[in-house]
Amino acid sequence: xxxxxxxxxxxxxxxxxxxxxxxKGPIQxxxxxxxxxxxxxxxxxxxxxxxxxxxxMQWMVTTIQEVVxxxxxxxxxxxxxxxxxxxxxxxxxxxxxxxxxxxxxxRFPILELAAKYNSQVIGLTVGKGGLPAxxxxxxxxxxxxMGRAMEYGVPLEDLYLDPLVxxxxxxxxxxxxxxxxIKMFQEINDPPMKTVVGxxxxxxxxPKALRPILNKYYxxxxxxxGLTSAIADAHEMAEALNEKKIIDSVLAGEKLDDAKKMMExxxxxxxxxGRTLYAHSYLEM
Amino acid sequence: MxxxxxxxxxxxxxxxxxxxxxxxxxxxxxxxxPFNSFEGNAPNRPVVAYEIQDVAPEDxxxxxxxxxxxxxxxxxxxxxxxxxxxxxxxxALRLIGTHPDRENRSPEDAAKTVKDVLAAINVPLxxxxxxxxxxxxxxxxxxxxxxxxxxxxxxxxxxANYKTIVAAxxxxxxxxIAMSELDINLxxxxxxLITQMGFDKExxxxxxxxxxxxxxxxxxxxxxxxIRLAALTQNDATMQPPMLADVGMYVWxxxxxxxxxxxxxxxxxxxxRGIAWETTTAGSLLISGxxxxxxxxxxxxxxxxxxxxxxx
Numbered sequence: 001x002x003x004x005x006x007x008x009x010x011x012x013x014x015x016x017x018x019x020x021x022x023x024k025g026p027i028q029x030x031x032x033x034x035x036x037x038x039x040x041x042x043x044x045x046x047x048x049x050x051x052x053x054x055x056x057m058q059w060m061v062t063t064i065q066e067v068v069x070x071x072x073x074x075x076x077x078x079x080x081x082x083x084x085x086x087x088x089x090x091x092x093x094x095x096x097x098x099x100x101x102x103x104x105x106x107r108f109p110i111l112e113l114a115a116k117y118n119s120q121v122i123g124l125t126v127g128k129g130g131l132p133a134x135x136x137x138x139x140x141x142x143x144x145x146m147g148r149a150m151e152y153g154v155p156l157e158d159l160y161l162d163p164l165v166x167x168x169x170x171x172x173x174x175x176x177x178x179x180x181x182i183k184m185f186q187e188i189n190d191p192p193m194k195t196v197v198g199x200x201x202x203x204x205x206x207p208k209a210l211r212p213i214l215n216k217y218y219x220x221x222x223x224x225x226g227l228t229s230a231i232a233d234a235h236e237m238a239e240a241l242n243e244k245k246i247i248d249s250v251l252a253g254e255k256l257d258d259a260k261k262m263m264e265x266x267x268x269x270x271x272x273x274g275r276t277l278y279a280h281s282y283l284e285m
Numbered sequence: 286m287x288x289x290x291x292x293x294x295x296x297x298x299x300x301x302x303x304x305x306x307x308x309x310x311x312x313x314x315x316x317x318x319p320f321n322s323f324e325g326n327a328p329n330r331p332v333v334a335y336e337i338q339d340v341a342p343e344d345x346x347x348x349x350x351x352x353x354x355x356x357x358x359x360x361x362x363x364x365x366x367x368x369x370x371x372x373x374x375x376x377a378l379r380l381i382g383t384h385p386d387r388e389n390r391s392p393e394d395a396a397k398t399v400k401d402v403l404a405a406i407n408v409p410l411x412x413x414x415x416x417x418x419x420x421x422x423x424x425x426x427x428x429x430x431x432x433x434x435x436x437x438x439x440x441x442x443x444x445a446n447y448k449t450i451v452a453a454x455x456x457x458x459x460x461x462i463a464m465s466e467l468d469i470n471l472x473x474x475x476x477x478l479i480t481q482m483g484f485d486k487e488x489x490x491x492x493x494x495x496x497x498x499x500x501x502x503x504x505x506x507x508x509x510x511x512i513r514l515a516a517l518t519q520n521d522a523t524m525q526p527p528m529l530a531d532v533g534m535y536v537w538x539x540x541x542x543x544x545x546x547x548x549x550x551x552x553x554x555x556x557x558r559g560i561a562w563e564t565t566t567a568g569s570l571l572i573s574g575x576x577x578x579x580x581x582x583x584x585x586x587x588x589x590x591x592x593x594x595x596x597x
Contacts, residue, residue: 169470277515277524279473281481285523 002041002229003237004073004097005034006200008064009045019046022059028067035068037234041097042068044085045075053081058088065090073097073122073231079109086117095119099231100162101149103127103141111152120158122196123149125181131166135180138163142185146193160196160229161185167204168214168271172278175202175218175271182225197222199232207280216240217268220247292324293317297520299513299576300487301329302460302527305409306436310375312576313527318513319574320596331571331593333578333586334375334411335367336533339390339398340382346543348559349533349582360398361405368406371586377411377579378402379534383424384415392427399431411438411579413462413531418445429453438462440529441492444475451484462529464492467504469511476523489526490577497536498566505530506573513574530570533581536563564588571596 007030010016018026031042044060046053053076061072071094074085082098089096100122101110107124114121125132125141132138142161149159163181166174178197186192202218203211212233219230219240230237246256247265256262267283270276279285301314312332317325341358342350350357356366360378367373380395382388399412412428414421421441426449429439440462442450447463454461463479465472472493480486493508515524536542542559544552552558563585567578571593580586 170468172470276519277473277511277521278470279477279523280470281474281477284481285477 001223001227001237001241003039003234004041004043004196004229004231005031005037005039005234006043006045006198006231007034007233008043008060009075010047011045019056019060024063024066027060027063031064031068034234035070038238039070039234040229041071041073041094043073043075043097043099043231045099046078046081047076049076049078049081053078054084057081057085061085061089065093069093071096073099075099077107079113082110083113083117086113086119089117089119095158097122097160100124101145103144108148108152111149111154114149114158115153120160121149121154122160122162124162124164126164132164133177135163135177135184138177138181139184139188142181142193143188146189156189156193157191160194162196162198165197165199165201165218167206168202168218168278169205169280172271173274176274179221179225182222182227186226192226194228195226196229196231197227199230199237210280210283212236212239213264213268213283214272216243217247217265218272220244221269221272224248224251290323293321294325295517295520297517297522297525298326299516299527300489300525302488302490304375304411304436304438304460305407306434307407308409309436310409315576316517318517319572322597327597329576330597331576331578332374333567333580333589334377335371335373335583335586336377336379336579336581337363337367337402338382339378339380339395340388345581346537346559348542348556349537352583361401364402364406368408371583373408375409375411376402376406377413379413379415380424380428381415383420384417385420386417387415392423395424396427396431399428403432403435403437409437410435411440411462413440413579416441418443422446422449425450426453429457429459432459433457436460438490440464440490442475442479444471444478447475447479448482451479451482454488455482455484460488460490462490462492463526464494467494467496467501467508469493469508469515472508472512473515473521473523476526480523486522486526490529491524491526492529492531495531495535495566495570497532497539498562498569499541500535500539502566502569506569509570509573509575527576528574529577529579530567530575531579532563532567532570533579536566537581560584560588564592568592 046056074082096119098121101107102124123145125138163178203214250265271278298316299313303311310332311329315327356362382390414425438460439454441464463475465475496505512524515521567589
């Protein structure tokens, strides 16, 4: 299971300020921590970065790779910034990732860059016409992205399909659609396609204390469905892997001695599986 | 061989709510999807309540304003008219005059209107605030006290102001409307928060927020349908209160019920248009699961009662 560390995102205040001031300290501290927690790749999310995107991406890549022996996942919609990052990326610890292409024509040039610089690329299964309704629509889009990747000369083994995790607080039924999509993505090619998710999306908008719980159990469900990799909090994922055995035993019908843990697992699984309507207080019911 | 319709059975049912003391009205209590009485129990007819206001409805469109000419300048006369001439099974008094941007009537003024109306009628009373969250907290507390012992419905409690309103409804033994804005998960959460305060879940009414035909009806419809399905198929107790469709207010503010025939001849006659709009909105939401309706135009209300006759 490959974890792409999610913490270096412009959305986080401390990271955003470090990016604006070109302050290496916080960036390197967070990158190092994610590496120690088990990340195999470090995501660098600089946002749309319409102004100065190229310089910022190059600064992020060199700053990260100065202290951490890992490849970087270049996360922005600015294609020029991606190219700038790819140009100076140190490939000795692995090839870079591009986050991401999709079925939106504005995202097609990303595949050209992936082919040119021999990088791996995440393909988000969404197009211009709004959110995909179910697993089948996501798979249709996946097939189109795969065809296009081949046209542009990107090997299919370098393409990671992302079924677009939506927040459970407002799109509860998509939790199951995404699990099904992960299974279906593996069936549309031989060898099976690699997959990735933006895991923390599942708990977006939930009370803070609930987020790690939803993230961890959803991650286990996706792992069991065959997920290859996740953009996530490496520490949370390490905890999840530690708990995988007990979660799998509950899934198999066993009852835990720890009643509180049992309640936490069963109630969260009920919400993920759509057996109970989500509400912020679902654990208290 | 003869066709036998398959019957669904459900693990849950809708709570039954009774309002009023003298003449009462009961709604909810069904163990089936709307009007599917062939597969189970639908013991009560949906209740249509007539809306009156604490101030004259200067802002209502002509079509529905003129029906109440001569009575709508006095809430007591208006209430009596609805009960005696229109055979209203319940009356909804909207304290719109308490809104800070309107007449800004005080909680004490509101309490007096509530007392006066209660003294004049014997059908159940629904008491609604002006939908200004802050003002409603004060107004509905005063109204709940003024109506103590009369088993009214107080509404609406929202996320921003529910604590005080719930306390007042509990202290004065009323039923309560919990309103959220077209979001089933927030609706469930609000019901949870209210019941965590000690308010009996069988005294709640869920209002997922009404929308007029053409202005979001299908969103209200979907949320109501999903709430009803959660209640019946998942036995989700937080979603088992009966539901309110507050139709009149949302329908009579749109262009289609007000634009003149001179301006839009292709839209047809104004009066029929407005009545049809209210009837269709209300009828649709009955099918998605509304057990209590608040309506304005008597002809729309009558058409809806006929519709219910045919469906039950």
